[in-house]
Amino acid sequence: MSLPGTDLNANYQQLIDEARDSGHLWGLQFGEDWVVCDSNEYSETDVLPLWSSEEAARAHCVDEWVDYKPMPIDLETFFEEWVNDLGEDGVLIGVNWNADMDGLEVEPMELAKDLADFDE
Numbered sequence: 233m234s235l236p237g238t239d240l241n242a243n244y245q246q247l248i249d250e251a252r253d254s255g256h257l258w259g260l261q262f263g264e265d266w267v268v269c270d271s272n273e274y275s276e277t278d279v280l281p282l283w284s285s286e287e288a289a290r291a292h293c294v295d296e297w298v299d300y301k302p303m304p305i306d307l308e309t310f311f312e313e314w315v316n317d318l319g320e321d322g323v324l325i326g327v328n329w330n331a332d333m334d335g336l337e338v339e340p341m342e343l344a345k346d347l348a349d350f351d352e
Contacts, residue, residue, distance in 0.1 A: 235288050236330040243328035244336050248346050250284035255307050257282045258289035260300035267292075267300055271324060273337050280318060281326035281335070288328060307347060315340045 236243040251257050259282050260267040271277040282305070283289040289302035305314065318325070318340040325343050329335035 235291060236283070236328040236335065238330065238332075238334070240327075240330075240334060240336050243330060244338075244346075247282070247284040247328040251307060251347055254284075256304040257307065257310060258284070258286055258302050259305055260289055260292060260297055261303040262300045266303075267297055268323065269326075271337055272333075274324070277337075278321075278323045279326040279337050280323050281329050283328050291331065292329070292333075311344055311348070315344045 234246075236246065247257070259280065266280060268278045268280050271279045281292070283292075283302075286302045286304070293300055293302070323340070324337040325340055327336045327338055327343065
């Protein structure tokens with residue numbers, strides 16, 4: 233596993249591949265709160281950043297997120313509990329953001345479909 237780089241499409245594919253292999257995604261949590269931030273692309277839209285590895289998530293536990301810890305999200309739980317709730321709330325997924333906080337922002341259902349599509 234490597235940290236996300238500057239190729240945002242490659243970072244997306246890295247998340248798909250590594251999450252399929254490991255069976256989970258990684259977010260940042262403090263108490264009951266998960267990191268959610270403003271979109272870089274869309275006004276008045278929240279983004280939940282998720283990573284493909286604990287290492288990649290931990291690299292973002294700095295500055296305003298210093299108190300947050302990487303937490304795994306089981307893919308089954310993501311599919312069953314998170315996708316619809318995030319979609320209904322209009323929250324996008326920030327996929328494998330790199331050190332510059334750059335990354336694709338996708339609809340939760342789009343990510344779920346790509347994670348579930350094993351025929352690629």
